[in-house]
Amino acid sequence: xxxxxxxxxxxxxxxxxxxxxxxxxxxxxxxxxxxxxxxxxxxxxxxxxxxxxxxxxxxxxxxxxxxxxxxxxxxxxxxxxxxxxxxxxxxxxxxxxxxxxxxxxxxxxxxxxxxxxxxxxxxxxxxxxxxxxxxxxxxxxxxxxxxxxxxxxxxxxxxxxxxxxxxxxxxxxxxxxxxxxxxxxxxxxxxxxxxxxxxxxxxxxxxxxxxxxxxxxxxxxxxxxxxxxxxxxxxxxxxxxxxxxxxxxxxxxxxxxxxxxxxxxxxxxxxxxxxxxxxxxxxxxxxxxxxxxxxxxxxxxxxxxxxxxxxxxxxxxxxxxxxxxxxxxxxxxxxxxxxxxxxxxxxxxxxxxxxxxxxxxxxxxxxxxxxxxxxxxxxxxxxxxxxxxxxxxxxxxxxxxxxxxxxxxxxxxxxxxxxxxxxxxxxxxxxxxxxxxxxxxxxxxxxxxxxxxxxxxxxxxxxxxxxxxxxxxxxxxxxxxxxxxxxxxxxxxxxxxxxxxxxxxxxxxxxxxxxxxxxxxxxxxxxx
Amino acid sequence: xxxxxxxxxxxxxxxxxxxxxxxxxxxxxxxxxxxxxxxxxxxxxxxxxxxxxxxxxxxxxxxxxxxxxxxxxxxxxxxxxxxxxxxxxxxxxxxxxxxxxxxxxxxxxxxxxxxxxxxxxxxxxxxxxxxxxxxxxxxxxxxxxxxxxxxxxxxxxxxxxxxxxxxxxxxxxxxxxxxxxxxxxxxxxxxxxxxxxxxxxxxxxxxxxxxxxxxxxxxxxxxxxxxxxxxxxxxxxxxxxxxxxxxxxxxxxxxxx
Numbered sequence: 001x002x003x004x005x006x007x008x009x010x011x012x013x014x015x016x017x018x019x020x021x022x023x024x025x026x027x028x029x030x031x032x033x034x035x036x037x038x039x040x041x042x043x044x045x046x047x048x049x050x051x052x053x054x055x056x057x058x059x060x061x062x063x064x065x066x067x068x069x070x071x072x073x074x075x076x077x078x079x080x081x082x083x084x085x086x087x088x089x090x091x092x093x094x095x096x097x098x099x100x101x102x103x104x105x106x107x108x109x110x111x112x113x114x115x116x117x118x119x120x121x122x123x124x125x126x127x128x129x130x131x132x133x134x135x136x137x138x139x140x141x142x143x144x145x146x147x148x149x150x151x152x153x154x155x156x157x158x159x160x161x162x163x164x165x166x167x168x169x170x171x172x173x174x175x176x177x178x179x180x181x182x183x184x185x186x187x188x189x190x191x192x193x194x195x196x197x198x199x200x201x202x203x204x205x206x207x208x209x210x211x212x213x214x215x216x217x218x219x220x221x222x223x224x225x226x227x228x229x230x231x232x233x234x235x236x237x238x239x240x241x242x243x244x245x246x247x248x249x250x251x252x253x254x255x256x257x258x259x260x261x262x263x264x265x266x267x268x269x270x271x272x273x274x275x276x277x278x279x280x281x282x283x284x285x286x287x288x289x290x291x292x293x294x295x296x297x298x299x300x301x302x303x304x305x306x307x308x309x310x311x312x313x314x315x316x317x318x319x320x321x322x323x324x325x326x327x328x329x330x331x332x333x334x335x336x337x338x339x340x341x342x343x344x345x346x347x348x349x350x351x352x353x354x355x356x357x358x359x360x361x362x363x364x365x366x367x368x369x370x371x372x373x374x375x376x377x378x379x380x381x382x383x384x385x386x387x388x389x390x391x392x393x394x395x396x397x398x399x400x401x402x403x404x405x406x407x408x409x410x411x412x413x414x415x416x417x418x419x420x421x422x423x424x425x426x427x428x429x430x431x432x433x434x435x436x437x438x439x440x441x442x443x444x445x446x447x448x449x450x451x452x453x454x455x456x457x458x459x460x461x462x463x464x465x466x467x468x469x470x471x472x473x474x475x476x477x478x479x480x481x482x483x484x485x486x487x488x489x490x491x492x493x494x495x496x497x498x499x500x501x502x503x504x505x506x507x508x509x510x511x512x513x514x515x516x517x518x519x520x521x522x523x524x525x526x527x528x
Numbered sequence: 529x530x531x532x533x534x535x536x537x538x539x540x541x542x543x544x545x546x547x548x549x550x551x552x553x554x555x556x557x558x559x560x561x562x563x564x565x566x567x568x569x570x571x572x573x574x575x576x577x578x579x580x581x582x583x584x585x586x587x588x589x590x591x592x593x594x595x596x597x598x599x600x601x602x603x604x605x606x607x608x609x610x611x612x613x614x615x616x617x618x619x620x621x622x623x624x625x626x627x628x629x630x631x632x633x634x635x636x637x638x639x640x641x642x643x644x645x646x647x648x649x650x651x652x653x654x655x656x657x658x659x660x661x662x663x664x665x666x667x668x669x670x671x672x673x674x675x676x677x678x679x680x681x682x683x684x685x686x687x688x689x690x691x692x693x694x695x696x697x698x699x700x701x702x703x704x705x706x707x708x709x710x711x712x713x714x715x716x717x718x719x720x721x722x723x724x725x726x727x728x729x730x731x732x733x734x735x736x737x738x739x740x741x742x743x744x745x746x747x748x749x750x751x752x753x754x755x756x757x758x759x760x761x762x763x764x765x766x767x768x769x770x771x772x773x774x775x776x777x778x779x780x781x782x783x784x785x
Contacts (some may be wrong), residue, residue, distance in 0.1 A: 515558065
């Protein structure tokens with residue numbers, strides 16, 4: 001097997017791993033929006049390319065438009081939604097080889113495999129096979145990233161397309177005449193999530209440095225032109241909503257995110273829902289959500305890069321600088337204190353390839369220094385194996401409630417709870433109590449944050465008949481026979497609504513992850 | 529030639545990785561299971577008397593504690609104003625944590641184990657009267673408060689809750705049997721209203737010649753106030769105000785001997 005084939009193998013293993021693991025993960029409230037949007041986007045495009053309809057303004061507005069924060073989800077670009085709608089159509093409706101939710105989540109899983117392949121290929125070319133292998137092992141075994149890759153959301157896909165843009169840009173610096181690839185990659189990233197708009201900051205810094213090194217301000221100028229033209233063009237083509245009013249709708253899209261509401265988020269024991277946020281949120285959260293051995297290897301890798309740079313090593317395409325400015329552009333805004341912190345590490349996940357590549361370089365460098373003691377292959381096996389096994393253990397501990405998980409550095413999920421780190425979000429954990437509801441009571445259920453997913457659970461057969469969602473807030477609790485509280489600090493008030501209505505503070509069930517409460521189920525006491 | 533220092537980075541990485549594996553497995557098993565909780569609950573049930581307070585530590589273990597002993601915790605106790613009127617406090621704790629309710633107290637009885645049980649005694653205050661019992665007699669020149677079980681500072685509190693008009697003041701008078709002191713708490717209810725509107729609320733309390741003005745912001749939680757009072761029948765006046773709408777002012781007060 002050639003070394004480059006290992007990249008394909010790792011990518012396939014990643015996709016299979018993500019697809020298998022996501023089957024245990026509940027439905028995130030945001031996914032329910034993307035499911036329905038994706039289905040209608042896919043139907044619209046399918047109708048267009050099969051000449052069933054023309055691209056009418058009314059049809060586009062109905063399918064892609066509406067109010068931001070509602071409607072057809074126009075506040076997020078369409079690529080991943082469209083892809084999930086298509087895979088749902090192909091692999092669930094047309095050729096039913098996947099479950100319905102898995103079919104929707106397939107594009108995100110595939111893109112995670114693509115990321116692994118891209119990272120492997122890049123590192124193989126720049127540093128070598130061992131570094132590529134260890135870097136990808138670290139990347140695959142990131143518990144939070146693995147979790148997000150299994151959802152029909154944009155956070156894992158933007159990590160892939162962010163890195164794909166970097167990779168394409170880096171490849172296009174070879175002097176090729178038509179570096180269109182970087183434009184297409186950035187366009188796909190833009191069509192995935194608005195955070196792709198941060199990429200030019202990283203690339204501009206890198207471009208300026210290599211142009212300065214080349215003593216040529218127009219060094220590889222075609223790359224910049226390809227990006228400037230190709231990116232917006234691909235975004236425009238893929239997003240029919242922009243066809244109606246390109247400037248107005250782009251302005252509305254960006255305005256929505258620049259003025260986004262600050263969701264409640266617990267960090268170090270405090271509920272944050274308004275700026276200024278602590279400057280260290282991104283730093284501490286990353287330290288607690290990347291396996292510790294991976295972090296240690298990454299720190300070693302950064303040290304190696306720094307030492308080599310100080311020793312005068314210079315690659316004309318400056319791959320390390322590219323990785324560093326990429327990470328800085330992704331995570332930098334979260335040090336400002338004004339950028340929304342909800343969602344935490346998922347919003348700066350594009351730093352993870354940089355961290356994992358550094359871990360690969362650092363781990364392999366450390367192992368090679370053992371050459372005078374033991375054969376290099378054995379040293380690589382011991383060091384790489386230990387780092388990989390540590391990360392795999394963290395994945396084992398995190399599944400399927402990875403949003404509650406924190407690394408050994410934090411003391412695991414219980415340590416994270418002690419530190420007052422965010423417990424979870426999106427209502428995913430409700431899946432874990434569905435099977436117990438018939439045992440605990442009979443009748444409508446106050447589904448709390450799982451309300452948007454409730455009809456999906458019923459449709460999937462995870463809920464028996466008669467356990468419908470009783471509705472929201474006070475009226476929902478009043479109409480319920482059982483009531484869920486998905487534990488987050490700001491959701492405590494839902495416990496109190498239930499205490500008042502049921503005249504009891506005693507839950508009938510407390511679902512836990514590593515001993516930490518994530519969902520309470522109350523059963524309405526029988527009348528005396 | 530073998531250089532000992534050359535091996536150090538690799539050894540360090542392997543040690544960190546091995547530590548992580550052990551620590552990760554240990555962490556998943558570091559929280560006591562239901563058997564340990566039930567054992568502790570049985571210990572409490574054997575000695576518990578109605579009117580005593582049961583608390584759990586750390587705070588995130590509260591749902592587990594209520595799962596095992598929630599039947600001994602009335603809603604009114606869980607949503608208490610404070611713990612001063614409880615002469616006996618039971619604490620069930622894990623991971624070496626302590627509940628804030630027992631800070632400064634010394635356990636007079638304890639049983640070790642994965643879930644530690646401690647019993648504390650304190651000189652309970654004698655409550656002469658409670659403003660929450662006088663909602664029917666309360667007079668208001670504006671909106672009348674309602675008796676609620678509200679979230680204030682992410683904790684449950686039974687309180688009188690009202691929303692003063694924008695830049696307005698609501699004056700409420702309550703006839704109460706007074707003791708030597710009036711102790712109360714006030715705060716802003718509803719996390720979403722606290723998020724969306726960041727202005728504070730104000731509560732002025734007047735009893736005879738004494739008065740207090742308490743201003744409480746969105747991050748202040750449940751804010752204590754105290755006034756000296758003369759024992760006997762009296763009238764307590766509460767003036768609630770806010771400079772913006774949707775301030776859910778939530779207050780409670782007890783006349784204490």
